[in-house]
Amino acid sequence: MTEINHRRADHPIHSIFLERWSPRAFTGEEISETDLLALFEAARWAPSASNLQPWRFVYGRRGTEHFERLLDTLDEGNQRWAKNASALVVILSRTHRPTSTGEARPSYTHAFDTGAAWFALALQAQLAGWHAHGMGGIDRERAMRVLKVPEHYRVEAAVAIGKLADPSTLPDDLREREKPSQRKAIGEFAFEGRFNGD
Numbered sequence: 001m002t003e004i005n006h007r008r009a010d011h012p013i014h015s016i017f018l019e020r021w022s023p024r025a026f027t028g029e030e031i032s033e034t035d036l037l038a039l040f041e042a043a044r045w046a047p048s049a050s051n052l053q054p055w056r057f058v059y060g061r062r063g064t065e066h067f068e069r070l071l072d073t074l075d076e077g078n079q080r081w082a083k084n085a086s087a088l089v090v091i092l093s094r095t096h097r098p099t100s101t102g103e104a105r106p107s108y109t110h111a112f113d114t115g116a117a118w119f120a121l122a123l124q125a126q127l128a129g130w131h132a133h134g135m136g137g138i139d140r141e142r143a144m145r146v147l148k149v150p151e152h153y154r155v156e157a158a159v160a161i162g163k164l165a166d167p168s169t170l171p172d173d174l175r176e177r178e179k180p181s182q183r184k185a186i187g188e189f190a191f192e193g194r195f196n197g198d
């Protein structure tokens, strides 16, 4: 079966799923607004419950003050390498949906829907020669405050987008981890008929 990036698919799938991974070594080159908007275009077409499209993205391109503001919201462990990204993005989702009576009702699927949008962005990045590395390590309260996010949104994660650099550009500890990861066997997460996991 297909093997790419030292990852082996046991069943036939498109190569993009094995090619995409989350590196930390980025070149630090600039990304044009046009190239970045194409990634949001891919996210735009993600499916969502009732087509509510609850995802929101706040972005900053390298070389702008916005990039520095976004970088400051990341945990230190992520700032170490994400500082070399070409763009940083904070992913938000709208936690409440409007009803016909005007009251806001909690949305069950906002995070699920926004997860689909982020992955569309990540795949498009890969197709366009970029890499997108998701980050949960973000100071959410700080991000809410400095990015002026309204209360009915949740900070889900952040993303560093960049072009792949040589691993030698990373500090020792990160260099050792700079390789595509493996996965559980399908039998550990997909069950016929009824749940059969741990």
Ligand SMILES: Cc1cc2nc3c(=O)[nH]c(=O)nc-3n(C[C@H](O)[C@H](O)[C@H](O)COP(=O)(O)O)c2cc1C
Binding pocket: 020, 021, 022, 023, 078, 133, 134, 135, 136, 137, 138, 157, 179, 180, 181
């Ligand atoms: C929601 C989310 C949060 C993550 N948080 C971090 C993070 O804070 N720092 C980091 O270096 N990587 C982070 N990652 C990257 C994961 O560790 C990585 O996606 C996972 O190990 C699978 O590897 P791959 O993306 O290279 O296939 C995160 C990924 C996702 C999707």
